[in-house]
Amino acid sequence: MSTILDRIKTYKLEEVAKLKASTSLADLEAAAQAAAPPRGFARALRDAATSGYGLIAEIKKASPSKGLIRADFDPPELAKAYEAGGATCLSVLTDGPSFQGADAYLMAAHDAVDLPCLRKDFLYDPWQVTQSRALTADCVLLIMASLDDGQAAELEQAAFDLGMDVLIEVHDEAELDRAALLKSPLIGINNRNLHSFEVTLDTTRRLARRVPEDRLIVAESGLYTPDDLADLAQYGARCFLIGESLMRQPDVAAATRAILSRPLTAQGGL
Numbered sequence: 624m625s626t627i628l629d630r631i632k633t634y635k636l637e638e639v640a641k642l643k644a645s646t647s648l649a650d651l652e653a654a655a656q657a658a659a660p661p662r663g664f665a666r667a668l669r670d671a672a673t674s675g676y677g678l679i680a681e682i683k684k685a686s687p688s689k690g691l692i693r694a695d696f697d698p699p700e701l702a703k704a705y706e707a708g709g710a711t712c713l714s715v716l717t718d719g720p721s722f723q724g725a726d727a728y729l730m731a732a733h734d735a736v737d738l739p740c741l742r743k744d745f746l747y748d749p750w751q752v753t754q755s756r757a758l759t760a761d762c763v764l765l766i767m768a769s770l771d772d773g774q775a776a777e778l779e780q781a782a783f784d785l786g787m788d789v790l791i792e793v794h795d796e797a798e799l800d801r802a803a804l805l806k807s808p809l810i811g812i813n814n815r816n817l818h819s820f821e822v823t824l825d826t827t828r829r830l831a832r833r834v835p836e837d838r839l840i841v842a843e844s845g846l847y848t849p850d851d852l853a854d855l856a857q858y859g860a861r862c863f864l865i866g867e868s869l870m871r872q873p874d875v876a877a878a879t880r881a882i883l884s885r886p887l888t889a890q891g892g893l
């Protein structure tokens with residue numbers, strides 16, 4: 624069955640081939656070395672999760688399932704609003720064709736705040752990992768559904784070698800078991816089904832118990848209310864990746880504050 628990921632992979636590999644032809648690896652590596660040093664993404668989440676929730680707040684203009692999400696789209700302003708609202712980290716979509724993202728959005732957001740930033744894109748080639756660092760990414764996303772075990776391990780190592788963290792995204796038990804073979808402590812459970820685009824928090828509820836104890840669960844997609852976070856916290860999730868529900872609010876800082884307003888401690892802990 625063909626998914627959105629197959630379509631994305633096709634154009635992404637073409638894009639990368641063109642970039643490789645126009646930029647030498649030596650130039651790219653020099654740019655990666657010259658970029659601001661990596662900010663500890665996993666460390667920030669771990670710290671936040673010891674006393675409350677870790678929030679990865681996403682800067683996303685549009686998506687394949689929803690179309691345009693936010694017309695008034697200013698990445699540095701959004702980054703500052705997220706930081707003011709208490710986000711732990713940022714995620715910035717850089718894919719153009721499907722998400723109306725851009726590499727420049729990542730750099731602008733990173734420059735505007737002190738928060739660690741995830742480059743949210745579709746990576747298949749170690750070249751893209753080096754490119755991510757050159758774009759100031761502190762963390763990259765690896766989607767198990769579109770990588771085999773060897774590719775995932777190679778990309779993860781390339782990111783670690785550059786001092787970045789890695790968020791490994793899974794959608795089902797088989798992907799989770801493969802993710803557990805990798806080294807990264809960050810396991811993202813995506814509540815969005817990539818075939819149907821349907822979102823259900825049951826995905827996190829089902830998979831969380833299968834995540835090895837030493838990993839940090841990041842529940843991704845379809846989170847709208849403080850109750851959603853509290854609900855998934857009962858299943859072991861302490862970190863959350865939220866895009867659309869915050870992006871749709873006129874006052875992003877206030878919305879960020881509001882969704883974080885029912886932390887574990889306020890419920891008497893677990």
Ligand SMILES: O=P(O)(O)OC[C@@H](O)[C@@H](O)c1c[nH]c2ccccc12
Nearest residue numbers: 813843844845846864865866867868
């Ligand atoms: O906007 P939402 O429903 O809060 O979801 C955010 C994030 O989880 C989603 O954008 C996402 C999760 N995994 C991805 C992989 C690629 C692009 C986007 C994503």
